[in-house]
Amino acid sequence: MTGTIFVTGSGGMVGRNLLEHAHAAGYRILAPRRAELDLRDAEAVSRYVAAHRPDLIIQIAGKVGGIEANRREPSAFLVENIQIGLNVVLAAREQGVPQLLNLASSCMYPRDHLDPLQEDMVLTGMLEPTNEGYALAKIATARLCRYIRTEEPALRYKTIIPCNIYGRHDSFDPIRSHLVPATLRKVWEAQQAGSPAVSIWGDGTARREFMYAEDLADFVWEAVERFDDLPDEINAGLGDDYSVNDYYHVAAQIVGWDGRFVHELDRPAGMARKLVDVGRQRAFGWQPRFTLEEGMRRTYEYFLGKQARSAAGAVAA
Ligand SMILES: NC(=O)c1ccc[n+]([C@@H]2O[C@H](COP(=O)([O-])OP(=O)(O)OC[C@H]3O[C@@H](n4cnc5c(N)ncnc54)[C@H](OP(=O)(O)O)[C@@H]3O)[C@@H](O)[C@H]2O)c1
Numbered sequence: 001m002t003g004t005i006f007v008t009g010s011g012g013m014v015g016r017n018l019l020e021h022a023h024a025a026g027y028r029i030l031a032p033r034r035a036e037l038d039l040r041d042a043e044a045v046s047r048y049v050a051a052h053r054p055d056l057i058i059q060i061a062g063k064v065g066g067i068e069a070n071r072r073e074p075s076a077f078l079v080e081n082i083q084i085g086l087n088v089v090l091a092a093r094e095q096g097v098p099q100l101l102n103l104a105s106s107c108m109y110p111r112d113h114l115d116p117l118q119e120d121m122v123l124t125g126m127l128e129p130t131n132e133g134y135a136l137a138k139i140a141t142a143r144l145c146r147y148i149r150t151e152e153p154a155l156r157y158k159t160i161i162p163c164n165i166y167g168r169h170d171s172f173d174p175i176r177s178h179l180v181p182a183t184l185r186k187v188w189e190a191q192q193a194g195s196p197a198v199s200i201w202g203d204g205t206a207r208r209e210f211m212y213a214e215d216l217a218d219f220v221w222e223a224v225e226r227f228d229d230l231p232d233e234i235n236a237g238l239g240d241d242y243s244v245n246d247y248y249h250v251a252a253q254i255v256g257w258d259g260r261f262v263h264e265l266d267r268p269a270g271m272a273r274k275l276v277d278v279g280r281q282r283a284f285g286w287q288p289r290f291t292l293e294e295g296m297r298r299t300y301e302y303f304l305g306k307q308a309r310s311a312a313g314a315v316a317a
Helices: 013-020 022-026 042-052 067-072 074-094 129-151 179-193 213-225 244-255 279-284 292-316
Strands: 004-007 028-030 056-059 099-103 156-162 164-166 197-201 210-212 233-236 260-264
Touching: 004 013, 004 042, 013 022, 013 213, 022 213, 042 074, 056 074, 056 213, 067 074, 067 129, 074 099, 074 129, 074 156, 099 129, 099 213, 129 156, 156 213, 164 179, 164 213, 164 292, 179 197, 179 244, 179 292, 197 244, 210 213, 210 292, 213 233, 213 292, 233 279, 244 292
Parallel strands: 004 028, 004 056, 056 099, 099 156, 156 233, 164 210, 197 260
Antiparallel strands: none
16 A cells, blocks of 8 residues: 555554554655644544545554553543544544554453453453553444445445564553563562562463564564455464463563562452463464564563663763
């Protein structure tokens, strides 16, 4: 495809990795940040799409956070994500934007399925309560894309359902961060403090699938470039998962820390397993490139760079 692409959420981890990918240079990209366009404002979104008439929208923006952030503010995770999703997709339909890629999340699958999650399993069981509001919003937006495809076949609004993502531009904030940046930060802090132990929520046997953000960016560009071949709803994943304990051990190896881990068994550990099925992804002809060790090492280098910049900033101030 050629033409103009409107990318929402361009300042976040997924958005930045998408724009830093070599393929981004081949397109005219509109990437307004929240200060320029608040996607919760339906009229503003509609005006923006009418004024710029993109050929394709990549809907990435959302309120994203870890278990703790979702537990603290479930209503904000539901309402903001529904507003953003519906406003963007409805503005696209109103203005006749022919193609849209909606980024959903594997949180929208039913909880506690030990088998890989296939795309048609959405709405076949109870959601994980720790991020239910976020998941409901993602389901509503994906279903809206599906309904529009049925009602107006000229509008091809497709949904990508990524597994968990980590990488450069991730959040290392103790409240907001997801598992991978949290492991790196906690182990690094233990090393800096000379602390002998790091705590893990739950027994650490829960299994999680995390893809490096550069791989997801590569998948999204492949989807843009071969839009016609892309299934209407498709998972993006590794096809493989690791236990929470595995992530901590890889973090310890990368940081070079040889302390011990203790388990906080009274803390929530989330679903036992969440692994997406990659059958459609394989049939589409794409697979991720980075191993867990490579991805985590690059993420750690990014984190150290950030720490060094903020320390230099503090000295300068
Ligand atoms: N991270 C993951 O593990 C993961 C996994 C599966 C799917 N996804 C999906 O991928 C997408 C991006 O995730 P991410 O990890 O990149 O999140 P992120 O780093 O938190 O970025 C979210 C982006 O959304 C923007 N945004 C939020 N509310 C907005 C609003 N009201 N108006 C305009 N922009 C708004 C933010 O803008 P500001 O920077 O201006 O705040 C930011 O650029 C989300 O839809 C998420 O559901 C993420």
